[in-house]
Amino acid sequence: MEERVLEWDYEIEGKDFRNAGKVSSKVKEIMKELGFDPDFVRGVAIASYEAEMNVVCHAEKGTLHFAILPETLRIVVQDKGPGIPDIDLAMQEGYSTAPLEIREMGFGAGMGLPNMKKNTDELDISSTVGEGTVVEMLIRTPPSKERSE
């Protein structure tokens, strides 16, 4: 197999609950078409969805960058928004600052960041209060059939 980098970029709108999740559906679709294992794809979909939804729920707007590298998947979600003052606190399961109207829709369980952590090999968050947040996730791809032969 030739070594090449496949990458895609998508926009995410804050508070656009109608289209929320579509970017992650695209990521999932791409992976399915490329023949990744369905269980692996579902795990990546969780991480991607939670990062996408955090932009929709908490930020103004953002982008999702998805790249398939030789042995890793890389997802970088970058937003313009309030930022996260205390990342360790935000990582705790159950911690959420989601406002009531968002909680009523079933968001705000404080499980998104822990879900990302569980479904990635590396999760790196950097944030500047008042400017925005960058979430970078690396996920090692399972050995492909071609390689194991």
Add this chain to the structure above:
Amino acid sequence: MKLAKIIEELALTVETAQGRLDREVKGGYVSDLLSDVMANSREGDVWVTIQGHPNIVAVATLRDLAGIILANGRKPDTETVQRADEEKIPLLCTSLPTFEVVGRLSRLGINSQG
């Protein structure tokens, strides 16, 4: 068990995705918290919830769920129905309370895969 059989047994109203009702239901999951469903539902689950907004379709698609049952007389938003149609996710409704839906599913042999 096929989704069609569940629809018949529980007298569910089918809102969309008529074509995919022959899908095999492997288990069930109940929650109104979307991140909880993302984390803990399993492929092939039927999902019982009272959330009717369009994002439930995204969750069901991403997790490969067999279908969504809106309990307690909840109705999906128009956009939810549209999106479920696009994504071919069966969207079912009932006036039965969530507890009753789950009890009946369990009696039919649909249980948690977790």
